Amino acid sequence: MNNDYIIQATEVHKAYRSNGTAVTALNGVDISVERGEMVAVMGPSGCGKTTLLNCLSGLDTVDGGAVLLEGETIHDMPDNRRTELRRSRMGFVFQTYNLLPVLSAAQNVELPLIVGGTPRKEANAMARDMLGLVGLSDRASHRPMELSGGEQQRVAIARALVTTPAIVWADEPTGNLDSERSDEIMDLLRSLNKEHNQAFVMVTHDDGVGRQADRIIRMRDGKIDDGA
Numbered sequence: 001m002n003n004d005y006i007i008q009a010t011e012v013h014k015a016y017r018s019n020g021t022a023v024t025a026l027n028g029v030d031i032s033v034e035r036g037e038m039v040a041v042m043g044p045s046g047c048g049k050t051t052l053l054n055c056l057s058g059l060d061t062v063d064g065g066a067v068l069l070e071g072e073t074i075h076d077m078p079d080n081r082r083t084e085l086r087r088s089r090m091g092f093v094f095q096t097y098n099l100l101p102v103l104s105a106a107q108n109v110e111l112p113l114i115v116g117g118t119p120r121k122e123a124n125a126m127a128r129d130m131l132g133l134v135g136l137s138d139r140a141s142h143r144p145m146e147l148s149g150g151e152q153q154r155v156a157i158a159r160a161l162v163t164t165p166a167i168v169w170a171d172e173p174t175g176n177l178d179s180e181r182s183d184e185i186m187d188l189l190r191s192l193n194k195e196h197n198q199a200f201v202m203v204t205h206d207d208g209v210g211r212q213a214d215r216i217i218r219m220r221d222g223k224i225d226d227g228a
Helices: 049-056 079-089 105-115 120-133 149-161 179-196 207-211
Strands: 005-018 021-034 038-042 064-069 090-094 167-171 199-203 215-220
Touching (some): 038 179, 120 149
Parallel strands (some): 167 199
Antiparallel strands (some): 005 064
């Protein structure tokens, strides 16, 4: 294991069954991501981008190959160990934000800390500090329906980063935003990436998002498109 890499995957295969037929989603994918690197995964719809993200993060199983997070093979772990690694070492940002509508912005951000055993008062203080970092100090008490799409995505980013993860997975993080809000979110992600030396792996269709990454990985038909 190269200690410069946060994630290494070798010969990863994944297939799903549909009407009794195996449909290949990943076909021998090799990928490595360095600590502090921002990587964009791009390619046509159905090429395996989101499946790759899910398999690398341990949200989904693999049918073959190995995925190592900081030197540990995640798919050989007991479920509780894999869950703990996702909670403590990974952050997730989704296109649809996935905020709980009955909770305030601060309560949404503090939730992973409380689940992890952080005392509520300390978790709330950390959540408010993180909301300040993403420019939402004055919106901490607002519920998601009282926030704009860009503000909701900032809350989701704060929630993903509040546990100080080593790597953040982002699936179409600007997909629901207009170009101005998209640029704001990418500027924020880039700033946080550099400030905290956290790796970011982003699935995106947006060329503008891809250009802001350190590196673009292009996929086609379940493989890395080396000729792109």
